[in-house]
Amino acid sequence: MSLSHDGRLKQVAKELCRELRQSQTNAEKIFWHSVRNRKFLGLKFYRQHPLFFDYIGKETFFIADFFCFEKKVVIEIDGKIHDYRKDHDELRTFIINMLGIEVLRFTNEEIKNQFDKVLKKLGKELGER
Numbered sequence: 259m260s261l262s263h264d265g266r267l268k269q270v271a272k273e274l275c276r277e278l279r280q281s282q283t284n285a286e287k288i289f290w291h292s293v294r295n296r297k298f299l300g301l302k303f304y305r306q307h308p309l310f311f312d313y314i315g316k317e318t319f320f321i322a323d324f325f326c327f328e329k330k331v332v333i334e335i336d337g338k339i340h341d342y343r344k345d346h347d348e349l350r351t352f353i354i355n356m357l358g359i360e361v362l363r364f365t366n367e368e369i370k371n372q373f374d375k376v377l378k379k380l381g382k383e384l385g386e387r
Contacts (some may be wrong), residue, residue: 271308271319278306278321285335285369286323292377293324300385301326303333311357318348325359327387333380334363360387 282290286305293303307325309332310317324333331353336347351361362383364376 260360267317268308271294271310271321274323275308277308283335283337283366284345285364285366288331288369288373289324289335289364289376299375299381301328301384309354309357309359311353313353320354322354326384329384330359330385331387332359332361334361335366335369336363337366360362 263352282305290303290305292298293301293366294305296302304325304327305323307322308319309322309325312318313358323335326333334347347363351363354361360383362380368376
């Protein structure tokens with residue numbers, strides 16, 4: 259029996275998402291404060307949201323930092339660790355794109371030091387979708 263058939267996979271995802279929401283980075287807190295409750299362009303954003311997909315016949319998931327279902331966009335806020343995970347991030351982006359979802363990446367430093375530019379770029383990208 260696969261994990262998805264009895265709900266265990268969704269339960270695991272739910273618990274991981276909850277843990278990640280409780281341990282947000284400062285950059286994630288800044289971003290969330292500005293987009294939650296439809297504050298940004300009237301769009302609904304979810305934080306630490308699971309994206310389920312089939313990989314070689316097995317259901318699995320990624321957890322997006324932020325997800326806007328209305329525009330089919332994932333926002334990833336990358337810390338220094340992502341400097342060493344480029345291959346992983348590229349594969350993840352490829353798979354998410356195959357689900358019909360665009361991925362936008364910003365660094366912690368961009369969020370902390372150039373947040374107005376981040377919001378302007380995000381607004382432009384979302385307006386074009």
